[in-house]
Amino acid sequence: MKNQNQQSPQIPAMRYPAIEKLIETEAFEPVNRSFTTTYEMLERFLKDKSGGLKKQGQIRQALKAYDLTTDLIKELLKVKQELLKNQKDSPDKKSPQKK
Secondary structure, rough: OOOOOOOOOOOOOOOHHHHHHHHHOOHHHHHHHHHHHHHHHHHHHHOOOOOOHHHHHHHHHHHHHHHHHHHHHHHHHHHHOOOOOOHHOOOOOOOOOOO
């Protein structure tokens, strides 16, 4: 029988250092250049219609992945702004609370 005071092992937090740095610094110029270049290249391939249906499907999937990644970065920036706003608006949490 398990002791009720025992805690289950903690799952390690997943870290994404490159994304975290990008969101913290908001240095999007290199990412924007890379995304724009690659996206335009994929669109040219799609318009060229070479490589058959399978290749065209893969290109569409890649374009969708870029769109989803861009949406995710935008959402992470919104969350960051909300957290910063809440942190600024909330009282100092370090001070002892009165009972």
